[in-house]
Structures are given as C-alpha cells and as structure tokens.
Amino acid sequence: MSDISGFITVLEAAQAKAKFTPEVQEAAQGIDIEALKAGFAAAIAMGETDNISDEAQSAALKAGFEFAVKAVLMLKTAPGPFEMLDLYANFKVARGETVEKPGMFDMKKKSMFNAWEKIKHISTPKAQAQYIKHVNEYIGKYDTRDE
Template structure:
C-alpha cells in the first residue's frame, strides 16, 4: 500500500465534512480510501508509461488526484506539482522564449516526465501533496 498518511488523513477529514470548503468536501466525497491507496501503490510501482488495468483503481486515482488539486497547500516547490499536474491532465507545456528562465526550467522538468502515463503522474502528484500537507498543512488551515 502507498504510504501517504497526511493525504489520507486530510481526505478522511474532508469526507466527514468536519473541515474544509464545500468545494474540497465535494471533491473528497465518494473516494474509497483503500482503493485509492492500492491505486497509488500500483501506479508508483508500475513503469513510467504503464496504465492501471483495474477500472475501480483508475477511477479512485483520478478522483484522488482531483481532490489533491483542491486540497493542496500552495507550496513553494511548485515545480514538482506543476509538471505532474500537466502530465496528469494531458496538457502540453509550450516551449518558452530564450530569455524566460523560469519557464525554461519548468519546460525542462516537464520534458523529463512528459512520457509518463496519466496514472503515474496522478500518483506522483498525490505523493508530493502528501509531503506538502505534512510541511505546510492544507489550504483551509
């Protein structure tokens, strides 16, 4: 199973509607925690381009990713989240101009992972969100 305790704790609190905005609570609704843990573990253990064959796990991972997007704190380490977010959403990062150093760095990082499968990117995004929740808390704290 995936070791994402901060993320799972945040998800369970949002599901109980004890905290968070209605938008975050709604994103948490209906996510089966055990299926999500299994999906994250499977995606992290899989190769970079492997898909998840179990439809329930794939759906749980997608829902977990969408929850992570809504609940994630605004960390300083945006680069890690940015590249996995783009891959998970199937978005292409445009090549920046020669003098835009920040975007050039982001583009370079995205190029390293653009071949990852959506499930792999979703699981890695969730894993980073778990770390950030441990460091910074959540948006609603």
C-alpha cells in the same frame, strides 16, 4: 509502497465535512479510499509508461488526484518554487496537457517547461500518483488550514 497517510487523513476530514471549503469537501465525496490506496500503490510500483488495469483503482486514483489539486490549496504555507515545479509538471502530465517551449529569455517558463519535459513520457496514472505523493509530503511539511 509509499505512505500517504497524511493525504488520507485530509481526505477523510473533507469527506466528513469536518474541515476545508465546500469545494474541497465536494471533491472528496465519493472517493473509495481503499481503491485509492490500491491504485496509488499500483501506480507507484508500475513502470513509467504502464497503466492500471483495474477500473475501480484507476477511477479512484483519478478522483484522488482531482481532490489533491484542491487540497494543495488548503496548505498553511505555499510550497516553494522547486516544489511547485514538481506539482506543475505532474499536473500537466496527469491532465494530458502539453507545454509550449518558451522564448530564450523567459527563465520562469523555461524552468516550468524543463520540469515538464523531464517527465512528459510517463503515464497518466503514474503522474497522478506522483502528484498525490508530493501533496502528501507538503501536508506533512506545511500542514493544512481549516478554510
């Protein structure tokens, strides 16, 4: 199982309203941390197209993903361009969104499309877990700011 202790620490601080903006604190409220850990572990361990059968774990993973979307904005330094591609692709898949194929000369959108296309086949829970995993890595790498 991947260790997401940095992410959990940030979640706990937001739940305690000890740090971060009210929007981030609100996103943290009501997340069952134990169910999130179990859902995350299940999603990381499962196949690319499998789903989580436990409803509490699935709901906690979705809530954890939504919190991660807010928490990534609290990093002291923005992730680099390749890191942003990982976040972008997993975000789009986790939300069930598709990406239009860009024109031949739009290199930025082309790289975004290619990142999404590589993982578009994975399940929503898998993408949510991968997004959380990336945010956890970036928390360790860049740390978070208080507000």
